[in-house]
Amino acid sequence: MAGRPPFPPFDAGTAAQKVQAAEDAWNTRDPERVSLAYTEDSVWRNRDRHVQGRADIVAFLTEKWEHELDYALRKELWSFTTDRIAVRFQYECHDAAGQWYRSYGNELWEFTEDGLMRRREASINDRPISESERRIFGPRPEDERGVPFPVW
Template sequence: MESRPPLPPFDEDSARRKVQAAEDAWNSRDPERVSLAYTPDSEWRNRSEFFSGRAAIVEFLTRKWQRELDYRLRKELWAFTDNRIGVRFEYEFHDDAGQWYRAYGNEMWEFAPNGLMQRRYASINDLPIAEHERKFRWERKA
């Protein structure tokens, strides 16, 4: 059986480690890698899209990172209990015309006993920003 420590029930340290692991995976911009943190039948709501399953997660993230270029994300633990974690996040990206955006949002996560996420519900708002307003700068990887 697959597992992805830390496992629930969460304490503050294990919840923070779970949030950091998610941030690291999403910043890889590798849909396959990210999908492995979710149960095979994981349920998602991302903005106005609803879907389930790893194949749908990979398809969604592939589309996302084709249009959200130079994506860079920061996550922050907001709250936790037993097998649930609440996260506040913000990320930046630009579109193919060069317009930069900062996205703000909240996620509600629910985990299976094996530490894989079985539900992810995200609410997100985008704000156009000028390039000089960016907060998240990093070296671009090939």
């Protein structure tokens, strides 16, 4: 089967693998690479923005990472069903003026049988932080995989 493993139906192990794969991809900050995990007509709600299709996903992520500098993300499996996954996440980045932010969010994902995401809904809140408050530095080290992160 072509597509993006692991494939539904998910169990705890494959759902966790899907979440870690998403985290790894997003931490590349490569819009083209990230977009390949989504169906050609994938539908997103990201904060107050609505995005549809891979071309829009690439444009959205390109714009995002032009403004959210040194972006580093952590995702954690919250819940799953056979073809849906709920995730909580945190990421840190700074703007061009050097102000750092920690963003907290929840995502709801729905997958096709070939493991591509057809729907993504993200609710996100941002909190300004000082550089000394940072705790996410680049991609997750191997020894931190599967380790929950603090709520704040």
